[in-house]
Amino acid sequence: MRKNISGGSPYEPKLGYSRAVVQGDWCFVAGTTGADPVTKTFPESALEQARNTLATIKTVLEGAGFGLETVVRATYIITDASLMEEIAPALGEAFGEIRPAATMIVAGLVNPAMKIEIEVTAFKG
Helix, strand or coil, X not given: CEEEECCCCCHHHHHCCCCEEEECCEEEEEEEECCCCCCCCCCCCHHHHHHHHHHHXXXXXXXXXXXXXXXXXXXXXXXXXXXXXXXXXXHHHHHCCCCCEEXXXXXXXXXXXXXXXXXXXXXXX
């Protein structure tokens, strides 16, 4: 059975997406960026954006009955290759023991303040 999970963003219905979709033992979390959860602004630091992003992903996964330990695939999109070393501590904190299959891509994001976007796939079968 499919379950769409909303993150409450006004863009979800406008752009036609869900924060996450659970299908059986799988959870697909949409690309998530690093706005501060309280101020809704993007920190200057790519590291802080990465930590915010991963905290949001963790919350979504847990709300769906999953956890970071169930992540099997991660895609990291950064706006500049030089940010890799800056965000590495956050990625290691979240996934160091889990070690999902991962891809890192350098690309522009829709808001110039965004430095990182992460999407994950989790499986708990």
